[in-house]
Amino acid sequence: MADVRPLNIPVILGTTRKGRMSAHAASFVAAELAKRDGVVTELIDIAHLPLPVDDAGEGIKDPAFSAKMNQADALVIVSPEYNHSFPGLLKHVLDSCLKEYIHKAAGIVGVSAGPFGGTRGIQNFVPVLRELGLVPLFWDVNFGNVNKVFDESGQLLDQGFVRRTDKFMKELIWMAKTLRYGRQNFPLD
């Protein structure tokens, strides 16, 4: 059964650090995603979300972020690797919702200044996504040595990432379509 609504796939920029190179990666991925027919996207910068840090979990749910997660069919999460893990504030944000994520695909874009492209952070991140009810892809995009991948203005210097991102997005869109159909049509019982 065809669904006429476009897939809604926001890109979450998962760091608030000043000078973050992940912003270039997130902008690039969002621009590539926006080129796809039947997909709408937007860049959500967690630095702009009004979440307090004197509480946690669904008690601090931001209505606007919750609505965006509810409307999403899948997520792309851009996460730098900090001390072999993902940013704590990214988890703080994600923990503020639950029902909004269930049975939705999540693609991870890892970013690092070193050569491994955030892979160690992603290894720690996948179990969190699973517990939130998201369905992680088996494709990632890994921006290792990110200072050589983008210039200071955010211009992509390594065109190989266009093809890598294309593979990632094909899988993401397949998962988003399939899971949307399942959420809307296949009952649990």
Next chain:
Amino acid sequence: MSKDTPKMICPKCRVEMNHHAEKLVDPVNPKEAAQVDPALGGLIEEMHCCPGCGTTESRRTR
């Protein structure tokens, strides 16, 4: 979900939603702790999705 349990209705489209998932969640306050299913060790949250607009809603069950 029991067959006697009423279907959730989409607040936007007013159509029956599809119950597609259940998640075991931990209690976060004494009131919820008193409702924990001892066999499961937590509370069940049902997830429902609108077949029309994709809106997601949830509710707790025992």
